[in-house]
Amino acid sequence: xxxxxxxxxxxxxxxxxxxxxxxxxxxxxxxxxxxxxxxxxxxxxxxxxxxxxxxxxxxxxxxxxxxxxxxxxxxxxxxxxxxxxxxxxxxxxxxxxxxxxxxxxxxxxxxxxxxxxxxxxxxxxxxxxxxxxxxxxxxxxxxxxxxxxxxxxxxxxxxxxxxxxxxxxxxxxxxxxxxxxxxxxxxxxxxxxxxxxxxxxxxxxxxxxxxxxxxxxxxxxxxxxxxxxxxxxxxxxxxxxxxxxxxxxxxxxxx
Numbered sequence: 001x002x003x004x005x006x007x008x009x010x011x012x013x014x015x016x017x018x019x020x021x022x023x024x025x026x027x028x029x030x031x032x033x034x035x036x037x038x039x040x041x042x043x044x045x046x047x048x049x050x051x052x053x054x055x056x057x058x059x060x061x062x063x064x065x066x067x068x069x070x071x072x073x074x075x076x077x078x079x080x081x082x083x084x085x086x087x088x089x090x091x092x093x094x095x096x097x098x099x100x101x102x103x104x105x106x107x108x109x110x111x112x113x114x115x116x117x118x119x120x121x122x123x124x125x126x127x128x129x130x131x132x133x134x135x136x137x138x139x140x141x142x143x144x145x146x147x148x149x150x151x152x153x154x155x156x157x158x159x160x161x162x163x164x165x166x167x168x169x170x171x172x173x174x175x176x177x178x179x180x181x182x183x184x185x186x187x188x189x190x191x192x193x194x195x196x197x198x199x200x201x202x203x204x205x206x207x208x209x210x211x212x213x214x215x216x217x218x219x220x221x222x223x224x225x226x227x228x229x230x231x232x233x234x235x236x237x238x239x240x241x242x243x244x245x246x247x248x249x250x251x252x253x254x255x
Contacts, residue, residue, distance in 0.1 A: 112157025
């Protein structure tokens, strides 16, 4: 019998252990529990190292206090030992580090916006914490067949959120493309958190020239602060400058 390896990640120990015990009663399920994002990542890495990879991660959407940023709040690897990382961030971190693992988000309540964020982060399913065990098992087995599972009541709302996100991203990409190559370099440095002096040193420009470039970036993006420019850049998929190497452009697009 092929057994499904499941990892339950929830900082409410009683819930995590109860769910793990219920799943363990299934003949084809092996299950473990973790109480934080970093602990979950360690379990995944240990399992991979031992040749016993996990198949499905069940993640509490309110893990670590339920941070609610527009996109995953922090990197799992940047979280402290207390696991101060929200569930959606963990989904994104696992997607990047263990792409073969399917993730299902466990939610206290249906929330189209957060469900859309979870799907964008790489989740394969969203289920209510009070769903039946049979329903949860259906979802677990379904995501292993590359199915995506959402409650029917959430579908319309999630589609609206994803459509709106795509529209905002398209507009943000258009604005970023209006920048000159040098302005895009400056923007990437801004995304990396560099101040005017640091940008000047990195790009071998005078602080005055960098100030002019930054003002031009804000003007072309239609924003009034560095924070707003960085948020728009992130929506457009602009990453930070690689502070260990050169800023690279490929075919007119940001590397």
